[in-house]
Structures are given as C-alpha cells and as structure tokens.
Amino acid sequence: MRAISALGLVVALAGVIAASLRWLRVAQREHYLAGSATRFAARWWRSTPAEAAWLSAGLAGAVASVFAAPAGAVAGVVALAAPRHLGLRGRTSRLVWTRRMVVLASVFAALEGAIIAVVAVVWGLHAADVAAAFLCLLSPLALDAALAATRPIETRLASSFVRQATARLQRVHPIVVAVTGSYGKTTTKGYIAHLVGAAKDTLASPQSYNNRAGLSRTVNEHLGPATEVLVAEMGTYGPGEIAEMCSWVTPEIAVITAIGPAHLERFKSLDRTLKAKAEITERARVSVLNVDDERLAGLAKLLDGAGRAVVRASGCDPEADVAVLSVPTGIELRIGGRRFGTAMTGPSERPTALSNAACAVGVALQLGIEPETLLARLATLPVPANRLQRYLAEGGYVVLDDTFNSNPTGARLALARLRLEAPDGRRVLVTPGMVELGRTQAEENAAFAEAAAAVVSDVVVVARTNRRALSDGARRQTGGAAVVLVDRLDQAVAWVRGQLGPGDAVLYENDLPDHFP
Numbered sequence: 001m002r003a004i005s006a007l008g009l010v011v012a013l014a015g016v017i018a019a020s021l022r023w024l025r026v027a028q029r030e031h032y033l034a035g036s037a038t039r040f041a042a043r044w045w046r047s048t049p050a051e052a053a054w055l056s057a058g059l060a061g062a063v064a065s066v067f068a069a070p071a072g073a074v075a076g077v078v079a080l081a082a083p084r085h086l087g088l089r090g091r092t093s094r095l096v097w098t099r100r101m102v103v104l105a106s107v108f109a110a111l112e113g114a115i116i117a118v119v120a121v122v123w124g125l126h127a128a129d130v131a132a133a134f135l136c137l138l139s140p141l142a143l144d145a146a147l148a149a150t151r152p153i154e155t156r157l158a159s160s161f162v163r164q165a166t167a168r169l170q171r172v173h174p175i176v177v178a179v180t181g182s183y184g185k186t187t188t189k190g191y192i193a194h195l196v197g198a199a200k201d202t203l204a205s206p207q208s209y210n211n212r213a214g215l216s217r218t219v220n221e222h223l224g225p226a227t228e229v230l231v232a233e234m235g236t237y238g239p240g241e242i243a244e245m246c247s248w249v250t251p252e253i254a255v256i257t258a259i260g261p262a263h264l265e266r267f268k269s270l271d272r273t274l275k276a277k278a279e280i281t282e283r284a285r286v287s288v289l290n291v292d293d294e295r296l297a298g299l300a301k302l303l304d305g306a307g308r309a310v311v312r313a314s315g316c317d318p319e320a321d322v323a324v325l326s327v328p329t330g331i332e333l334r335i336g337g338r339r340f341g342t343a344m345t346g347p348s349e350r351p352t353a354l355s356n357a358a359c360a361v362g363v364a365l366q367l368g369i370e371p372e373t374l375l376a377r378l379a380t381l382p383v384p385a386n387r388l389q390r391y392l393a394e395g396g397y398v399v400l401d402d403t404f405n406s407n408p409t410g411a412r413l414a415l416a417r418l419r420l421e422a423p424d425g426r427r428v429l430v431t432p433g434m435v436e437l438g439r440t441q442a443e444e445n446a447a448f449a450e451a452a453a454a455v456v457s458d459v460v461v462v463a464r465t466n467r468r469a470l471s472d473g474a475r476r477q478t479g480g481a482a483v484v485l486v487d488r489l490d491q492a493v494a495w496v497r498g499q500l501g502p503g504d505a506v507l508y509e510n511d512l513p514d515h516f517p
Contacts, residue, residue, distance in 0.1 A: 006125070007070070007073070009069075009125065011072070011073035011077065012072045012073060012075060012135075012136055013076070013116075014080060015075060015076030015077065015078065016076075016132055016135050016139060018079050018088060019135075019137070020105075020109070020139050021088045022086050022087075023041065023139055024104065024105055024143065025088075025090055025093065026040045027104070027147060028096065028101055031211075032100065032104065032147055032150075032151075033237065034144050034147040034148040036144070036147075037139075038140045038144050040140070043516075043517050047083070047517035050084070051082060051517075054078050054081070054083070054084070055078070057074060057078055058075040058082075058136060059075075059137060060074070061075040061077075061078070062075040069129040070129075071133075072132060074133075075134070075136040075137060076133065078137070079137065083517070085487060085517065086514075086517070090515065092513045093513035093514055100154060103150055104147065104150050107150050108142065108143055108146040111145060111146055112135055112139065115131055115142070116128050116131050116132055116135070119131040158213055158216065161216040161217070161220060162212065162216045164216070165215070165219035165220050165248065166248045168223055169219060169223070169230075171225075172223055172224070172225055172227055174203070174230040175367065176229075176253075177192060177230070177232065177252070177253045177254075177363055177367075178234050178251035178253070178255065178280050178284070179231065179232070179234065179255040180236070180254075180256055180257070180277050180280045181258045182257075182258050182259055182260035182261070182273060182277070182407065183257065183405070183407045183410060184257035184356045185210070185233050185234075185255075185257050186208060186233060186384065187257075187384045187387065188255060188356040188359050189204050189205070189231050190384060191357055191382070192204070192231050192255075192359075192360045192364070193231050194381055195364040195369065195377050196363065196364050196367055198369070198373055199368075199369050200229050200367065201224075201227050201229070202227070203218075203222055203223060203224070203230050204230075205231065205232050205233050206218065206222070209233070210232075210234055211235060211241070215245060219249070232249050232251070234246075236276050236277070238276060239272070239275065239279075241279075242276060242279040243279040246279065246280060246282065250283050251280065251283060252284060252285045253284060253285065253367075254281045254284035254288070255288045255289075255359050256277055256278070256280065256287070256289050256299070257290050257359060258290055258296070258409075259274050259293055260273075260293075260407050260408070261408060261438070261440055261444065270295065274295050274296075281303060286309040286311060286366055287303055287308065287311070288311040288313055288322075288363055288366070289313065289359075290313050290315075290355045290356075290358070291312040291313065291317070291320060292314050292315055292316055297312075300312055311366065313358035313362045314355060314358055315354025315356075315357070315358055318337060320334075321336060321362065322334070322335055322358045322361050322362040322365065324354045324355075324357040324358040324378070326354060327342060329342050329344065330342050330343050330379070331343050335371060340375055341375045343376075344379055357378065361374055385404070386402070386404035387402060387405055388400060388402045388405070388413075388414055389401040389402075393497075393500075395497060395500060396501055396502030396503070397422075397425075397500040397505060397506060398422060399506055399508070400414065400417060400421065400505065400507040402414045402510070403509070404511075405509065405510060406434050406435065406436075406510045407434065408437075408447075411431075411434065411510070412448070412451065415429070415448070415451060415455060417507075418455060418456070419455050422504050425505065426457045426499075426500060426503075426504040426505075427456040427505050428456055428457065428460060428496060428499070428500065428506040429452045429455075429456045429459050429460065429507050429509060430462060430496065430509070431448075431459070431460070431461065431462065431470065431508070431509040431510055432461070432462040432465060432466060432511065433461070433466025433469065434448070434510060435465060435466070435512065435516065442466075442468075443469075445473065446469045446473030448470075449470040449474040450473040450474065450476045450477055453473070453474040453475075453476070453477035454477055454480060456507075458481055458483075458499075459474045459481045460486060460492045461486070462487075462488065462489055462491075462512070463487060463488070463516060464487070464517045465516050470483075471483050489511060
C-alpha cells in the first residue's frame with residue numbers, strides 16, 4: 001500500500017509540474033500581474049463542457065485521495081492532459097526563461113514544495129498525496145501568491161535600472177514627448193518619430209516598451225549623447241503607473257490618442273481609464289489631445305480652464321488647432337483653420353490614422369518643425385504593421401491584415417473598409433473577437449459580428465473566448481453570413497486559402513495569443 005501511495009504521489013507531482021509550467025506561461029504573457037493565473041484558469045476550465053468535465057474528474061480524484069491516496073493520481077493525470085489546448089510550451093506565446101521568470105518560478109516552486117513538505121512532515125505521506133493532488137488543480141492560486149510575493153522584489157530590482165536611466169536622461173537632457181491612449185499610441189509614436197526625425201535626432205521607444213521596465217531599458221540601451229527628442233510610449237493597467245513613469249521620464253509634450261474600452265476589464269469604467277491616462281498631462285508644458293474623442297475633448301476644456309496649454313488635434317474637424325483631413329486627392333493639412341496644402345498620399349483610410357497623424361503634427365509644430373516640411377513628410381508616413389495592411393494573396397484574393405487591432409472602434413472601421421473590397425466577390429471575416437472589454441465584451445463582440453454578417457458571406461470564428469457572442473451576433477442577421485468555427489488561426493488561414501480566389505477578400509481582425517482559450 002505504501003508503494004501505491006508513493007506512485008500516486010509521483011503522478012500527482014508530475015501533474016503539479018505540468019500545471020505550473022502552463023500557468024507560468026500565462027503569467028508571463030499577462031505581464032506578471034497577480035491574479036492573472038487564476039482568472040485565466042477560470043476561463044479555460046469553463047471554456048467547453050469537456051474542459052469542465054476534466055476539472056470535475058480532477059477534483060473528484062483529489063477529494064477521493066483523502067480516503068484512498070492513489071486516487072490523487074487522477075488529479076495528476078488531469079493536470080498533465082488539460083486544459084487540452086493550453087500547451088506547456090505554446091505555439092504563439094512560448095515560455096521564455098528570462099531573469100524575472102527564473103525568480104518567479106523559483107519562488108513558486110519553493111512555495112508549492114514547502115506546502116507538500118510541511119504536510120508530509122506533519123501528517124505523513126498520505127496527506128502529502130492529498131496536498132499534491134489539490135495543488136495540481138489549485139496551482140494558479142499558488143502562482144498568484146508567488147506573483148504578489150515577488151512584485152516588491154522586482155520593483156526593488158528595477159529601481160536600479162530606473163536610477164541609471166534617470167541619470168542618463170539628466171546628462172543627455174532630450175526633449176521628452178510622452179504618448180498614451182487606449183489605442184493608437186504605437187502608431188502615433190511612429191508618426192511623431194517620422195515627422196520630427198527629419199529635423200532632429202529622435203529616438204522612439206521600440207515595439208511596445210511602454211512600462212517602467214521597458215522605458216528604463218530604452219533609455220539605458222538606446223539613448224545616445226546626440227539624441228534631441230525621446231518619444232516615449234506609456235501604457236497602464238491602473239491608476240498611478242503613468243504618473244510614476246512621468247516622475248523620471250518627464251514629458252515636455254504629452255499626447256493622448258484615444259479613450260476606449262481596451263483593458264476595461266481592469267479599469268472597470270471609461271472615466272477611470274481617462275483619469276489614469278490623463279496623468280501624462282500633469283507635468284507637461286503642453287498637451288496634444290485627439291478631440292475627435294469626446295472624452296478627450298472634455299479633458300481639453302478642463303485643462304484650458306486650469307490655464308494649461310492644449311493643442312486640439314483632429315482627423316475630421318477643419319477648425320481644430322491641427323487637422324489632417326481626407327480629401328479626394330490625398331490628405332489635407334490645416335493649422336488653426338488655415339489650409340497649408342495637400343499630400344498626395346498619407347495615412348490609411350482608417351479615420352483614426354488621420355487623428356493620429358494630426359496628433360503627430362501637433363507635436364512636431366511644438367518642436368519647431370515648419371509646416372511645409374511636415375506636409376512633405378505626411379506623404380510618407382510609415383504604415384504600421386498588421387494594422388489594416390492591404391495585400392494580394394497568392395490565391396489572387398485581397399487580404400486586409402488588422403490583426404494588431406482589438407478595439408470596437410477600429411473593428412467597425414476595418415469592416416467598413418472590407419465593404420469596399422470585392423464588390424462582386426466573396427467577403428470573409430476571420431476573428432477571435434475582442435478581449436479585456438469587461439462587462440461589455442459579449443455585447444461588443446455580438447454587435448460587431450451582427451454588423452459583419454450584413455457585409456460578408458462567412459464569419460470565421462477563431463478559438464473559444466468569444467465564440468458564443470460572435471456566433472449569436474452573426475446569426476441575428478436573417479439570411480446573413482455563414483458561421484465557421486475553428487480552434488486556431490492557422491486552421492482559419494487554411495480554410496480561407498481553400499475557399500477564396502481572385503475577386504474575393506478577407507479581413508483578419510485581431511489575433512489572440514494561444515494562452516487564451
């Protein structure tokens with residue numbers, strides 16, 4: 001019997017290790033936020049009846065192990081096999097053993113090991129079997145405890161890099177342009193760098209290095225002695241984060257691109273989102289705001305009332321301080337209502353690209369760049385990767401790649417663009433839907449699918465996160481689009497290649513890493 005108990009413990013421990021690797025990968029992809037492992041575990045276990053059945057079997061085995069130790073092996077087998085599509089290594093979001101991950105994994109392993117060891121010493125091998133069986137399924141809770149425990153450690157370790165970056169900023173003393181927004185900040189950052197880089201040595205924070213660690217790394221590794229302008233993207237998941245970054249990367253010019261439901265799951269309300277984003281304006285000499293967004297138009301009035309300098313940027317209002325407008329011959333630049341000319345090409349047809357460009361022009365003007373120079377540079381603005389990029393597939397059909405967009409406004413605009421493609425052919429939408437929209441997520445995805453079903457012949461729903469909402473929304477349209485269900489993006493791509501040909505078009509709207517169910 002003792003040997004059987006030991007075997008059950010071995011299987012359960014193998015399950016603990018497998019589960020730990022799965023949820024460590026999730027925690028890394030979710031920026032090491034305490035609570036993320038438990039939140040995603042709940043999503044996975046209720047994503048399908050089959051996953052719920054696996055969980056039930058595992059829990060039954062763990063409970064049964066109280067009476068018969070070998071039953072704990074059932075929980076171990078469940079942890080080894082499920083959630084079935086949440087792989088240990090991952091396809092699109094692999095576990096990377098960074099220094100931070102090594103520290104977290106060490107603390108996590110020590111915590112789980114201590115629990116099993118203490119139970120074994122105090123109550124014996126049978127009790128250790130039981131503890132291991134339950135840890136197979138409750139490891140996300142233990143991981144979240146480890147995330148909370150290591151956060152002060154990481155903050156302390158990061159402080160040395162922040163101090164180094166602060167000293168470097170004081171030596172080089174670049175003009176800092178800080179950019180934030182619910183969406184559009186990476187695009188606008190690129191536009192600013194392009195416009196200002198014509199006249200000044202400009203550094204933009206790479207990729208999405210938009211938190212404390214990313215900005216300190218940008219400064220320490222990339223800020224050169226000749227850098228005149230630093231364009232710093234700043235993201236946030238809650239109040240106080242942007243204010244802390246601005247305390248050492250102090251902006252002269254602050255930019256807010258939009259306030260929307262991205263990350264509403266964490267912010268809970270758009271008013272809280274606005275308040276957190278508005279922290280970027282507190283130390284700035286001037287704020288450039290996209291007043292096409294009604295909340296930012298309201299913020300502009302508040303800043304005006306407080307005697308703060310504001311530049312109102314717009315992609316549709318010719319009377320704004322800076323306007324970049326779509327006209328038949330290209331895009332038109334207006335400053336203070338005065339027309340300065342037309343660029344023959346420019347931002348994509350997405351209206352938000354125009355407002356982003358207007359924000360970038362507003363920054364460039366504050367930095368002394370001449371309007372004539374800006375007009376010429378507007379014609380060659382960089383096209384952000386995976387943001388409504390258009391190309392022709394080998395099969396002869398049009399592809400609209402909008403996989404880096406995940407907000408309702410952008411999704412609706414992308415759908416409007418798809419409407420213009422393939423007037424006599426077949427139009428297809430491929431999407432996993434939008435996430436982190438809080439209580440509005442199901443409603444927003446259903447509304448998007450319903451609108452899409454009036455435009456496309458097929459809605460291909462990827463993965464399970466928003467499957468029900470998207471399917472229900474698409475089917476609201478009587479006689480509308482067919483709904484195709486796939487588990488992964490590569491399956492959707494294969495389906496599209498087998499179905500579409502010359503004269504057809506497909507929109508890939510958003511993509512989710514595979515740690516989402």
